[in-house]
Amino acid sequence: xxxxxxxxxxxxxxxxxxxxxxxxxxxxxxxxxxxxxxxxxxxxxxxxxxxxxxxxxxxxxxxxxxxxxxxxxxxxxxxxxxxxxxxxxxxxxxxxxxxxxxxxxxxxxxxxxxxxxxxxxxxxxxxxxxxxxxxxxxxxxxxxxxxxxxxxxxxxxxxxxxxxxxxxxxxxxxxxxxxxxxxxxxxxxxxxxxxxxxxxxxxxxxxxxxxxxxxxxxxxxxxxxxxxxxxxxxxxx
Ligand SMILES: C[S@@+](CC[C@H](N)C(=O)[O-])C[C@H]1O[C@@H](n2cnc3c(N)ncnc32)[C@H](O)[C@@H]1O
Numbered sequence: 001x002x003x004x005x006x007x008x009x010x011x012x013x014x015x016x017x018x019x020x021x022x023x024x025x026x027x028x029x030x031x032x033x034x035x036x037x038x039x040x041x042x043x044x045x046x047x048x049x050x051x052x053x054x055x056x057x058x059x060x061x062x063x064x065x066x067x068x069x070x071x072x073x074x075x076x077x078x079x080x081x082x083x084x085x086x087x088x089x090x091x092x093x094x095x096x097x098x099x100x101x102x103x104x105x106x107x108x109x110x111x112x113x114x115x116x117x118x119x120x121x122x123x124x125x126x127x128x129x130x131x132x133x134x135x136x137x138x139x140x141x142x143x144x145x146x147x148x149x150x151x152x153x154x155x156x157x158x159x160x161x162x163x164x165x166x167x168x169x170x171x172x173x174x175x176x177x178x179x180x181x182x183x184x185x186x187x188x189x190x191x192x193x194x195x196x197x198x199x200x201x202x203x204x205x206x207x208x209x210x211x212x213x214x215x216x217x218x219x220x221x222x223x224x225x226x227x228x229x230x231x232x233x234x235x236x237x
Contacts (some may be wrong), residue, residue: 057082068092076148106150146171151179176210193217
């Protein structure tokens with residue numbers, strides 16, 4: 001058994017079948033191969049991929065539990081994080097990966113096809129446009145993002161996509177609590193409620209890691225999200 005899989009078992013209480021471990025091995029190979037041609041992710045070594053990408057993505061289970069049967073959207077997914085590791089772990093989850101950059105979406109589509117991930121798709125789209133489209137607005141049980149934007153901006157990207165009763169989750173570093181404090185107004189305006197922060201740091205993580213969870217309690221007003229670019233230029237503060 002690979003050492004990182006042992007860590008997953010020990011710290012996250014996750015067990016992976018031989019088939020799931022093979023899926024991670026193929027994903028790892030594709031990341032290494034594609035990274036040589038395209039600049040997909042800054043993490044390029046096997047150890048980094050396993051710890052900073054696979055295990056870090058899987059920490060979301062600490063807050064979300066079993067995602068089988070749920071609709072999850074991963075916004076600004078890049079090379080598929082955290083969405084693809086969560087999909088490998090929960091094969092019955094419905095997965096939407098979205099990113100503004102075409103080459104990253106092409107890679108995610110290739111991974112979905114190569115690993116045979118069912119009920120999964122990757123689209124090239126900006127969060128601001130998705131939040132206004134009937135197809136995506138308030139359709140997801142869980143909307144996740146890692147390393148996409150500061151939390152007040154991220155709330156405007158993610159909360160419009162969350163169903164009432166669903167949750168958004170942001171994977172964050174040491175600034176998690178400060179960012180959450182700055183997001184009170186955005187959360188209130190966009191229909192969020194009941195925020196919490198969970199520390200998911202592990203002995204072998206270099207940085208402190210946190211999950212910020214925000215429940216969706218009421219509909220997002222029709223004038224949000226604002227047009228593309230505005231949430232980042234003029235965050236709701
Ligand atoms: C630093 S990468 C993080 C990728 C991945 N989530 C991870 O943690 O490895 C940020 C990604 O967010 C995407 N992105 C940024 N703003 C976006 C937006 N408004 N809508 C969709 N994608 C966005 C970028 O194209 C980029 O691929």
